[in-house]
Amino acid sequence: MTSATSSKGKSIGSPLAAGWSQRELQYLIGLDPRLVRRLAIMLEDWAAQPQASIPEGSRSKAAAKASYRLLSNERLDAADIGQSHREATWGRMASHEVVLAVADTTSFNHTTHAGTEGVGPIGQGNSSAQGFFLHSVLAFSEQGEALGVLHAHTWARERDGPSRRQRQAQKNRKALDQRESHRWISAYEAIVAQRQAASGRQPRVVLVADRESDLYELFVSNLQHDEQCAVLVRALHARRLHETGEVVWDHLEAQDELARVEIVVPAQGTRKERTATLVLRSAPVKLGVPRDKARFFGASTPLELWAIDAMETGAPEGCEALHWKLLTSIPCADAAQVQRQLQWYAKRWGIEVFHRTLKSGCQSEARRLGSMERLRRALSLDLIVAWRLMALRDASRQKPEAPATQWLEAEECAVLSAWATRQQKAKNQSPPSIAEAVRWIARLGGYLDRKSDPPPGMEVLWRGLRHLHDMTETWKLVHVVGNS
Numbered sequence: 001m002t003s004a005t006s007s008k009g010k011s012i013g014s015p016l017a018a019g020w021s022q023r024e025l026q027y028l029i030g031l032d033p034r035l036v037r038r039l040a041i042m043l044e045d046w047a048a049q050p051q052a053s054i055p056e057g058s059r060s061k062a063a064a065k066a067s068y069r070l071l072s073n074e075r076l077d078a079a080d081i082g083q084s085h086r087e088a089t090w091g092r093m094a095s096h097e098v099v100l101a102v103a104d105t106t107s108f109n110h111t112t113h114a115g116t117e118g119v120g121p122i123g124q125g126n127s128s129a130q131g132f133f134l135h136s137v138l139a140f141s142e143q144g145e146a147l148g149v150l151h152a153h154t155w156a157r158e159r160d161g162p163s164r165r166q167r168q169a170q171k172n173r174k175a176l177d178q179r180e181s182h183r184w185i186s187a188y189e190a191i192v193a194q195r196q197a198a199s200g201r202q203p204r205v206v207l208v209a210d211r212e213s214d215l216y217e218l219f220v221s222n223l224q225h226d227e228q229c230a231v232l233v234r235a236l237h238a239r240r241l242h243e244t245g246e247v248v249w250d251h252l253e254a255q256d257e258l259a260r261v262e263i264v265v266p267a268q269g270t271r272k273e274r275t276a277t278l279v280l281r282s283a284p285v286k287l288g289v290p291r292d293k294a295r296f297f298g299a300s301t302p303l304e305l306w307a308i309d310a311m312e313t314g315a316p317e318g319c320e321a322l323h324w325k326l327l328t329s330i331p332c333a334d335a336a337q338v339q340r341q342l343q344w345y346a347k348r349w350g351i352e353v354f355h356r357t358l359k360s361g362c363q364s365e366a367r368r369l370g371s372m373e374r375l376r377r378a379l380s381l382d383l384i385v386a387w388r389l390m391a392l393r394d395a396s397r398q399k400p401e402a403p404a405t406q407w408l409e410a411e412e413c414a415v416l417s418a419w420a421t422r423q424q425k426a427k428n429q430s431p432p433s434i435a436e437a438v439r440w441i442a443r444l445g446g447y448l449d450r451k452s453d454p455p456p457g458m459e460v461l462w463r464g465l466r467h468l469h470d471m472t473e474t475w476k477l478v479h480v481v482g483n484s
Contacts (some may be wrong), residue, residue: 020407021047024384027084031076038070039081039381047385048469050361050462071374078380082152085384089139089148090198096141099203100347101150101191101229103137104210105183106355108365110375118372120156131365132156132372134379135183137191137207138354138387140347145398146354146390149383150194151187154376155180175297176217184213185221188229192221195228205229206330208348211236214327216290219303226329232344235307235325242288242302249325252309255281259335260313265322276322280339281309282332306332310342350390353458357386361462393438393461400435407434412468415475416440441468 021043028036041063049057058064070076093099107122110131123129137151176182188207195205207213207229214236222231238247258280267273285307293299308326315321326345332338358364362382369375392407404413413431420432420440432440442456443449445464 020388021384024085024088025081027087028080031080035070035073035076038066039076042067042070043381043384043388046362046381047388047465049466050385050389051363051466053363053366071369071377076377078376081377081380082149082383085149085387086151086194089150090194090202092147093139093203093205094201096147096203098142098344099147099205100140100142100208100344101137101205102140102208102348102351103135103151103184103187103213104348104351104355105133105135105212106359107131107133108359108375108379110365113368116368116370116372116375118156118375120159122157132375133180134355134358135187136351136354136383137187138351140350141398142344142347143398144347144350145394146350146387148387151190152380152383153183153186154372154379155183156372176215181212181215182217184209184215185218188218188221188231189225192225192228206344207231207233208344210234210348216293216299216303219287219305219327219329220299220301222329223301223303230329232326232328232330232341234345235327237290239287239290239303242286245288248285248287248307249309251285252281252283252307252325255283255309257281258338261335261339271319274316274319276312277314278310278322279313280335280342282338283307284331284333305329308332308338308341310338354386354390357389357458357462358382361389361458362386389458389462389465392434393456393458396435396438397455400433402434404432404434404437408437409472411475412472413437415468415472419444419471441465444468444471 021040024043025036025039028039041059045057045059045063046052054067055061055064058067108131109122109129110116110119111129116130119130119132121127121129122131122133132154133156135151135153136149139147139150141147176185191205191207195202205228209231211234213233218231218233222229235249238249240247241251261278261280262275263278265274265276283306285305287303287305289299289302306328308324308328310322310324310326312322324342324345326341328341330337330341332341358379362385364379364382367375367378369378395402395407404416408416410431416437417432420436420443438456438461439447439449441464442460443464444467445456445460445462447453447456447460447464
């Protein structure tokens with residue numbers, strides 16, 4: 001992928017495609033410009049060679065040493081890098097009517113990196129696994145295009161902290177701000193603050209999250225801030241109606257059907273692709289205060305939300321029936337509104353792909369940096385790289401006719417064209433479209449490109465980019481030797 005401008009002013013890469021890293025770092029105000037240039041070079045190098053270690057992915061021995069020095073520099077705050085990328089993300093969000101802020105948590109296993117300072121237990125029970133946790137929020141368009149990282153919070157548990165059993169026993173009596181679950185509210189309120197601070201026209205933002213986020217305190221916060229950020233959460237608890245005490249999902253079963261819709265359930269593992277018929281119901285609900293919240297913390301605010309029930313009917317024998325139970329702050333009185341929110345929730349899978357890209361595509365778990373602080377700095381760059389890889393894939397699907405030179409170096413486009421067409425000279429060819437370029441990169445990574453194949457996914461893309469990098473470096477060397 002495109003390279004930055006070096007600290008000596010030498011242009012590396014085409015002016016049009018070069019500069020994506022600078023755009024993500026342009027809000028690093030007050031930081032030494034030399035550090036910003038080095039960060040830009042690191043971003044470009046890491047994006048060009050996903051899965052490469054720092055020495056392997058750096059353009060020279062000196063560049064590798066500079067990268068390690070920068071990651072050890074106490075003047076560099078990972079939060080500042082994230083803040084600059086967020087500003088750029090909000091700029092991309094401004095052109096959309098609705099943006100989905102999809103949240104989830106993952107862990108990074110550094111057990112084999114003995115001596116890493118600041119990490120802690122990540123396993124359950126007697127597990128000896130060591131590492132840290134990341135709670136991130138990735139912005140998506142309604143069509144599923146990754147727009148950038150809105151929030152990233154890392155933490156490590158204390159080595160001698162309470163066991164999982166002890167945490168479960170204490171959780172209902174501990175204030176939420178003293179529990180790990182508070183990460184969901186912190187992320188939500190961070191997005192609210194960003195939305196309030198953003199200037200100009202901004203989209204409707206909707207937090208989309210799985211069952212772990214089904215927290216009374218999150219919905220209470222939403223009551224105050226729904227205009228800045230709505231919520232769409234998969235339900236975990238059998239909450240009861242405020243007035244009757246009836247379980248909300250029993251209440252939904254008694255409602256009239258809004259519609260029956262068919263969806264395609266993709267193949268997974270040994271499970272074959274199939275078509276499922278979902279029965280849709282929805283209703284406005286006023287949910288009572290959980291007893292432990294009222295008893296231990298004096299909570300008294302009922303929750304006024306909408307409940308959505310999408311249940312599969314006629315599931316084949318041996319297949320678990322699909323059943324989505326969602327709580328949302330956005331009204332959904334008719335079938336179209338319900339289907340739109342189901343489509344929003346289906347985009348939640350994107351955060352799983354993002355975390356996998358971080359850990360497998362960017363090899364974040366393989367970083368051997370000796371301390372949690374250095375890992376945080378490296379992760380702040382890996383987060384941007386992982387988003388960039390997803391955005392490259394999404395551009396090929398959302399804007400297939402756009403020229404590939406908006407994303408790749410001119411040399412990379414020439415190499416791809418020559419490789420794909422098996423021609424010795426590609427100088428007179430027009431640059432490929434981004435859809436063509438991504439398909440060719442994926443073929444380098446093992447994508448078969450058959451008519452029946454789905455569009456290229458992330459794994460073949462990050463593998464193909466490493467091959468493209470090596471081919472492009474060879475191409476450049478041949479031209480240097482030929483012109484000498």
